[in-house]
Amino acid sequence: MADYREIGAETERMVARWLRGEGWAGAERRIRTGYRTAERTVADQGDLTGLPGLCVQVKSLRPATRMELAVPGWLAETEAQREASSATLGLLVVRRWGTVDVGRWWAFLELADLRGLLDGTLGALGVPGTRLHDVAPVRLELRHVVHLLREQGWGGTEAAA
Numbered sequence: 001m002a003d004y005r006e007i008g009a010e011t012e013r014m015v016a017r018w019l020r021g022e023g024w025a026g027a028e029r030r031i032r033t034g035y036r037t038a039e040r041t042v043a044d045q046g047d048l049t050g051l052p053g054l055c056v057q058v059k060s061l062r063p064a065t066r067m068e069l070a071v072p073g074w075l076a077e078t079e080a081q082r083e084a085s086s087a088t089l090g091l092l093v094v095r096r097w098g099t100v101d102v103g104r105w106w107a108f109l110e111l112a113d114l115r116g117l118l119d120g121t122l123g124a125l126g127v128p129g130t131r132l133h134d135v136a137p138v139r140l141e142l143r144h145v146v147h148l149l150r151e152q153g154w155g156g157t158e159a160a161a
Contacts, residue, residue: 004060011060011095012047015142018102019051022146023155026050043084044077053123053154055087060095067094071108075137079110088123089113089149093142103143111136117148 012029019027027050046055057078061067074092082090092108099105116122149155 007060008058012058014095014102015056015058015093015105016048016050018142019048019146019155022103023150024051044081045085046078046081046087046090053088054149055082055085055090056093057081057090058093058095060097062097067106071137071139075108075110078108089117091145103141103146105142107140107142107145108137109140109145111138114138114140114148117145117152120152122152 009029016027016029027048030045030047030049047058048054048056055078057074059070059074061070071092071094074094075090078090078092089109090113094106094108096105113122146155
C-alpha cells in the first residue's frame with residue numbers, strides 16, 4: 001500500500017495536470033511547503049504554483065473519513081496559505097475516491113468568494129487579508145469553479161482539447 005505522502009503528491013500532480021488542460025499552462029505541484037524551525041518560519045503558500053491570483057490546497061480524502069469534520073480546518077489552512085501567498089482566492093480541492101475525473105472532485109471556497117466570482121467583484125476590496133468573509137463554506141465540483149474563474153478572465157485563453 002502506498003504511503004500517505006505518495007498519495008498526496010500524486011493527487012496534487014493530478015490536479016495540476018487537469019488545470020493545465022483547462023488553461024493554466026503553468027500549473028505545477030509545489031515541491032517545497034512551509035516549515036518551522038527554532039530560528040525561522042516559512043509560511044506554506046499552497047500545494048500548487050503557476051496559478052496567478054490563486055492559492056490551491058489539495059487533499060486526498062478516503063471514503064471512511066468524515067469530510068464534514070475535516071473541511072472547516074482545511075479551509076482555515078487554505079485561508080492562511082492564501083494570505084501567505086498574497087493570492088486573491090484560496091481554493092480547497094478534495095479528491096473524491098472512486099471518481100477519476102478530477103473535474104468532478106470537490107472544490108470548497110467561502111461563500112463571500114463565490115459571490116465575488118458570480119458578480120465579478122472577487123478581490124475588489126483590495127489587499128488580500130482585508131476581505132470580508134462569510135463563515136460559510138460552499139462545495140462545488142472543481143469543473144464548475146474553474147468555469148466561473150474562466151468566465152471572469154482567470155487562467156489561460158485556451159483549454160486543451
